[in-house]
Amino acid sequence: xxxxxxxxxxxxxxxxxxxxxxxxxxxxxxxxxxxxxxxxxxxxxxxxxxxxxxxxxxxxxxxxxxxxxxxxxxxxxxxxxxxxxxxxxxxxxxxxxxxxxxxxxxxxxxxxxxxxxxxxxxxxxxxxxxxxxxxxxxxxxxxxxxxxxxxxxxxxxxxxxxxxxxxxxxxxxxxxxxxxxxxxxxxxxxxxxxxxxxxxxxxxxxxxxxxxxxxxxxxxxxxxxxxxxxxxxxxxxxxxxxxxxxxxxxxxxxxxxxxxxxxxxxxxxxxxxxxxxxxxxxxxxxxxxxxxxxxxxxxx
RNA sequence: GCCGGGGUAGCUCAUCGGUAGAGCGCAGCCCUGAAAAGGCUGGCGUAGGCGGUCCGACUCCGCCCCUCGGCA
Numbered sequence: 001x002x003x004x005x006x007x008x009x010x011x012x013x014x015x016x017x018x019x020x021x022x023x024x025x026x027x028x029x030x031x032x033x034x035x036x037x038x039x040x041x042x043x044x045x046x047x048x049x050x051x052x053x054x055x056x057x058x059x060x061x062x063x064x065x066x067x068x069x070x071x072x073x074x075x076x077x078x079x080x081x082x083x084x085x086x087x088x089x090x091x092x093x094x095x096x097x098x099x100x101x102x103x104x105x106x107x108x109x110x111x112x113x114x115x116x117x118x119x120x121x122x123x124x125x126x127x128x129x130x131x132x133x134x135x136x137x138x139x140x141x142x143x144x145x146x147x148x149x150x151x152x153x154x155x156x157x158x159x160x161x162x163x164x165x166x167x168x169x170x171x172x173x174x175x176x177x178x179x180x181x182x183x184x185x186x187x188x189x190x191x192x193x194x195x196x197x198x199x200x201x202x203x204x205x206x207x208x209x210x211x212x213x214x215x216x217x218x219x220x221x222x223x224x225x226x227x228x229x230x231x232x233x234x235x236x237x238x239x240x241x242x243x244x245x246x247x248x249x250x251x252x253x254x255x256x257x258x259x260x261x262x263x264x265x266x267x268x269x270x271x272x273x274x275x276x277x278x279x280x281x282x283x284x285x286x287x288x289x290x291x292x293x294x295x296x297x298x299x300x
Numbered sequence: 301g302c303c304g305g306g307g308u309a310g311c312u313c314a315u316c317g318g319u320a321g322a323g324c325g326c327a328g329c330c331c332u333g334a335a336a337a338g339g340c341u342g343g344c345g346u347a348g349g350c351g352g353u354c355c356g357a358c359u360c361c362g363c364c365c366c367u368c369g370g371c372a
Binding site: 015038039040049050073074075076077078079080102103104105106108109112114115116117118119120121151152153154155156157158159162165166174177178179180230231232234235236237260261262264265268269271 | 325328329330331332333334335336337338339340
């Protein structure tokens with residue numbers, strides 16, 4: 001059976017696994033361009049903390065990096081739209097798209113073609129709901145969309161409110177709208193295999209060399225422009241450095257905390273990736289190149 | 301050497317007579333318009349050691365060991 005869909009190469013791995021380097025190498029080799037699938041690398045002004053590549057890093061084009069203001073409202077649905085457009089654009093120009101990043105849900109939205117309920121988030125309305133107890137909201141949800149209530153925990157206020165929001169503004173149940181559509185790409189998923197101990201080492205190394213004072217300076221700059229409450233500001237590094245700047249932690253403590261949080265995040269990512277059995281795990285560039293070669297030849 | 305604080309879950313500590321709890325960590329899981337976010341679940345540990353008092357001791361008493369602070 002031949003898969004006629006356009007080919008998309010996905011590269012994923014935990015933070016500090018060396019995704020970007022590897023992706024650049026492979027994109028060069030296979031006439032590719034890279035679309036970012038990292039939720040925090042999308043924002044501009046956040047280069048050090050997110051460790052994201054430049055738009056032309058390594059002589060390869062990177063899309064959806066540093067292209068969004070940290071205060072802009074952003075979400076999965078927006079991401080999906082932007083990323084799919086970019087991928088199609090790359091294909092149209094006869095190049096091979098690479099989707100590269102560590103945000104599982106973003107990748108899943110593309111590879112599984114998630115149909116996201118088309119109700120936009122309504123900040124004002126959400127705030128009005130926040131005032132109620134989770135229990136009250138949950139009871140309401142049980143009445144209006146019992147199926148959704150079954151899947152959402154009574155304490156998960158954020159999801160309860162979203163489910164209610166969808167009903168409130170569309171009249172349709174969220175449980176009936178969240179679906180996987182037919183695939184839009186023929187996907188090869190490549191994961192970068194790395195032991196956790198190795199990731200930990202790289203995390204420490206990255207913090208020492210790439211960050212250091214640069215991260216503190218960047219955080220100072222960001223704090224002047226943006227509120228700490230922004231989702232963009234919750235990215236690894238900024239909360240920790242803010243605590244140092246405020247004098248709550250010593251410099252050493254702040255970096256220690258960052259190392260710990262980064263390690264934990266890497267572990268969390270590794271766990272989620274592990275559940276996808278379709279990922280082909282590779283150790284290095286040669287390994288990956290072989291798989292890509294086969295993929296391009298075979299189903300074309 | 302003397303005086304005092306302390307030795308309880310990986311860590312920080314709570315319980316102070318009826319055989320132990322919390323936070324963090326760690327592990328696992330759920331999450332489709334905030335995902336580097338949000339939510340859930342999981343604790344038998346010889347309560348430093350040995351004796352004693354007591355129906356019963358982590359809890360009181362004695363000795364020993366370790367640790368921290370002060371005095372020599």
